[in-house]
Amino acid sequence: MTRPRSDLARLAPDGRAARQLMRSGAYNGHTAGMAPGHVQANLAILPRREADDFLRFCQRNPKPCPLLAVTEPGDPLLPALGDGLDLRSDLPRYRVWRDGDLVDEVDDIAALWRDDLVGFAIGCSFSFEEALLQAGVPLRHVAEGRNVAMYRTSLPTTPAGRFHGPMVVSMRPMKAADAIRAVQVTSRFPQVHGAPVHIGDPALIGIADLARPDFGDAVAVADDELPVFWACGVTPQSVVMAARPAFCITHAPGCMLVTDLLNHRIASF
Incomplete structure (x- = not known):
């Protein structure tokens, strides 16, 4: 529960x-x-x-x-x-x-x-989420008590030895003004993924259906919102699979x- x-x-x-x-x-x-x-x-x-x-x-x-x-x-x-x-x-x-x-x-x-x-x-x-909330940027998965939605993408990582594979991202839906503020806030936290890697059309990074995350819980994206994607620390699990x-x-x-x-x-x- x-x-x-x-x-x-x-x-x-x-x-x-x-x-x-x-x-x-x-x-x-x-x-x-x-x-x-x-x-x-x-x-x-x-x-x-x-x-x-x-x-x-x-x-x-x-x-x-x-x-x-x-x-x-x-x-x-x-x-x-x-x-x-x-x-x-x-x-x-x-x-x-x-x-x-x-x-x-x-x-x-x-x-x-x-x-x-x-x-x-x-x-x-989770570290930069606290800063986002303090800056007045709402986070739907937090409000709903869910885990953040995470997706495997078509974005490649840079290989090292045997380790290679696609990047995993986490997604948070936001209104445009909140997305701009989120870029400003999270850019201050490079040790916990920093600024987003993509904003907008998920198909451009190989995500077919936002309602079916590879990890975590799906959340709705309203008509007046943009999906905002950050690089995610679940990427090593994608790399292990590859x-x-x-x-x-x-x-x-x-x-x-x-x-x-x-x-x-x-x-x-």
Whole structure:
């Protein structure tokens, strides 16, 4: 059952409280609205032999994959993002991939952890959503308590080693004036995807039907609104499907790693 954003803020007022909630197994839903003011992150975990190529992939594709932090091989902790933060337990839900196929979705990955795994924390649009709301830009999926709609596109990423594939975008419908304001606001947040990559006709970026997102929940686009598209941190999941590494773990879409970093500290002025 989807909880209202205000309920999630009360349940998890900060990053530590959010992670404790996940670690206890008390919550496994989406994290939009949790820990107001705190940075959330997408997650990708790969074996060490493929980590260097994936690191280069992120460096070459900073819009969909803005890196926040990388673990040492075999170490599930990320102290740079949170005191005691443990990648094995501190997300609400994970996806497990083998040879590019999604084989499982779990609430904890302690049993799957290996000494050769490297974790990548990647910036998430939930951070700039807070800035948009503060600027008076309405977000329909937030108002309706839904996960943001996400789509695979025809926009290519820049390959690195075996890693390649199409960009995933998130979409928010907006009136024209709000879309202009959204470009101004999100341009200040390059560490969490920055400005939109496309505004308007979805067919121009290979999206056939906005009512059928590849990830997340569909929302209506009114006649006087434009669909506005941002590069999305679910892109690594699209890349995993294309590159087919033997093993990979990611977050489930919308189920993010909630950190102790503050949104206002990653804004560019």
